[in-house]
Amino acid sequence: MAQPSLPLQQVLPSTSPLAFGCMGLGGSWDDAPYTEDHVAHAHAAVEAALDIGVTLFDHADIYTRGKAESVFGELMRRQPSLRDRIVLQSKCGIRFADSEGPKRFDLSREYIVAATEASLRRLGTERLDILLLHRPDPLWEPEEIAQAFRQLREQGKVLHFGVSNMSASQMSWLSRSLDQPLVVNQFEIGLGHLEPIEAGTTFNDGQAATRPGSLAWNGTLEHCQQHGIQVQAWAALARGRFSGDTAKDPADEPARQLVHQLAQRHGVSTEGVLLAWLMRHPARIQPVIGSSQPARIRACGDALKLSLTRGEWYALYEAARGKALP
Numbered sequence: 001m002a003q004p005s006l007p008l009q010q011v012l013p014s015t016s017p018l019a020f021g022c023m024g025l026g027g028s029w030d031d032a033p034y035t036e037d038h039v040a041h042a043h044a045a046v047e048a049a050l051d052i053g054v055t056l057f058d059h060a061d062i063y064t065r066g067k068a069e070s071v072f073g074e075l076m077r078r079q080p081s082l083r084d085r086i087v088l089q090s091k092c093g094i095r096f097a098d099s100e101g102p103k104r105f106d107l108s109r110e111y112i113v114a115a116t117e118a119s120l121r122r123l124g125t126e127r128l129d130i131l132l133l134h135r136p137d138p139l140w141e142p143e144e145i146a147q148a149f150r151q152l153r154e155q156g157k158v159l160h161f162g163v164s165n166m167s168a169s170q171m172s173w174l175s176r177s178l179d180q181p182l183v184v185n186q187f188e189i190g191l192g193h194l195e196p197i198e199a200g201t202t203f204n205d206g207q208a209a210t211r212p213g214s215l216a217w218n219g220t221l222e223h224c225q226q227h228g229i230q231v232q233a234w235a236a237l238a239r240g241r242f243s244g245d246t247a248k249d250p251a252d253e254p255a256r257q258l259v260h261q262l263a264q265r266h267g268v269s270t271e272g273v274l275l276a277w278l279m280r281h282p283a284r285i286q287p288v289i290g291s292s293q294p295a296r297i298r299a300c301g302d303a304l305k306l307s308l309t310r311g312e313w314y315a316l317y318e319a320a321r322g323k324a325l326p
């Protein structure tokens with residue numbers, strides 16, 4: 001079945017409906033250097049992602065403390081044609097603790113530029129196709145961010161900009177200062193994290209006071225749809241909570257069983273059901289696959305074969321939320 005186009009395909013036509021998340025590449029999150037085994041592991045994962053048609057590869061400067069980008073850069077050095085076949089995305093704005101302070105967010109002009117240049121060096125490329133601001137920074141000044149974006153774009157270091165983990169109001173606040181539209185918002189959404197959807201469906205159910213924080217999401221999906229901002233879903237596989245053979249938490253069991261029943265009914269993998277649930281949303285959500293196991297990555301490709309009915313979509317939603325809708 002032909003998939004409807006993604007918002008991101010307006011500016012980057014080669015963008016694929018599924019993205020691959022590189023957080024699992026590069027080994028450990030400490031200062032130990034990466035090894036040839038890590039390069040081989042990354043190579044197998046990237047080949048599996050390419051096999052199922054993935055073109056968008058998602059990085060962040062912090063993943064495995066820069067090693068995910070370095071290992072990916074090594075793959076592109078060994079296979080130079082790879083760079084032109086993919087949409088390369090990275091993020092900046094989170095800093096680990098150092099002599100100047102604890103773990104923190106930094107969306108200052110200087111830090112955005114310096115972190116992006118460091119990502120480019122590790123990746124061994126001259127440009128990122130998309131740069132995301134990883135998280136909102138309470139000390140951010142949108143005009144400074146606009147200056148950083150302008151500088152990076154004029155120097156040809158970044159083509160497009162987006163955000164991550166930001167609400168509709170934060171995107172609006174930031175966009176007022178930018179001279180280029182935001183093209184992506186990447187946040188956690190899926191059967192394992194329903195908040196961005198729940199914020200809309202439970203808006204007037206009389207229990208909002210019991211869910212502090214969740215209403216901040218209200219309108220975020222709609223804002224992205226209205227402004228042509230691509231929603232990217234992290235934790236789209238819910239880290240295996242519903243696709244594996246057992247549920248660690250008994251509360252997940254009904255949804256896990258339903259995911260397996262639907263997979264059997266449609267002849268697809270359980271991963272395919274999880275990702276198809278996101279892709280059925282009218283925001284044309286782009287799931288970011290976080291597995292680094294080739295077999296599991298290939299299983300994710302089944303999402304492209306499945307279009308869930310309205311009834312199936314709601315049955316999964318109800319099973320994952322654990323109670324009927326109001």
Ligand SMILES: NC(=O)c1ccc[n+]([C@@H]2O[C@H](COP(=O)([O-])OP(=O)(O)OC[C@H]3O[C@@H](n4cnc5c(N)ncnc54)[C@H](OP(=O)(O)O)[C@@H]3O)[C@@H](O)[C@H]2O)c1
Pocket residue numbers: 020021022023024058059134164165186187233234235236237238239240241243244245288289290291292293296
């Ligand atoms: N913007 C942000 O703030 C943010 C935050 C987190 C992640 N991300 C991005 O989103 C991507 C995906 O996120 P994610 O890795 O957190 O979520 P995910 O895709 O839901 O989970 C991937 C993890 O779950 C494991 N897993 C999946 N299915 C499993 C199963 N059936 N049994 C056992 N383990 C299973 C995978 O292990 P295997 O590798 O062994 O398959 C992997 O460790 C990341 O790579 C990154 O690019 C962005």
